[in-house]
Amino acid sequence: MFNDIGPLELVTLVVLAVLVFGPEKLPKMIQDVTRTIRKIREFSESAKADIREELGPEFKDFEFEDLNPKTFIRKQLDNDELGLKEIRNGFDLKKEMAEVTDAVHSRDTDSSSPSSSSSSGSSGGSIDMTKKPEKTDPDERPPFDADAT
Helix, strand or coil: CCCCCCHHHHHHHHHHHHHHHHHHHHHHHHHHHHHHHHHHHHHHHHHHHEEEECCHHHCCCCCCCHCHHHHHHHHHHHHHCCHHHHHHHHCCHHHHHHHHHHHHHHHHHHHHCCCHHHHCCCCCCCCCCCCCCCCCCCCCCCCCCCHHH
């Protein structure tokens, strides 16, 4: 409940409680707060038990923590009925990225050689993706784009 409170913040809260309630009333206030927290927990547990009882035997494995979307999704993904673990284990991101990197680097070295640019369009099986300027007539105007102006 108080996982994010550091030691300095805790000391500050204790000093503030002593100043506000005084040293005489502080033990009684602590007892009252702990008693209230216990009653709230008991009420919560009895409400959970009543809901489980009303749902019937088909929901005997129902957990209220499953209502949290993160917990629900995590639990469903851990379920191996869909074969997601096999898919997850079969996918190696580092290997895929290395293959892509190798392909890109080999493409750069191939396109820089003069022989590959002339043969890539016909039967090489690879596509030259370098941008080449279109050859136009010197008298021909470029197309007019009304949105660009």
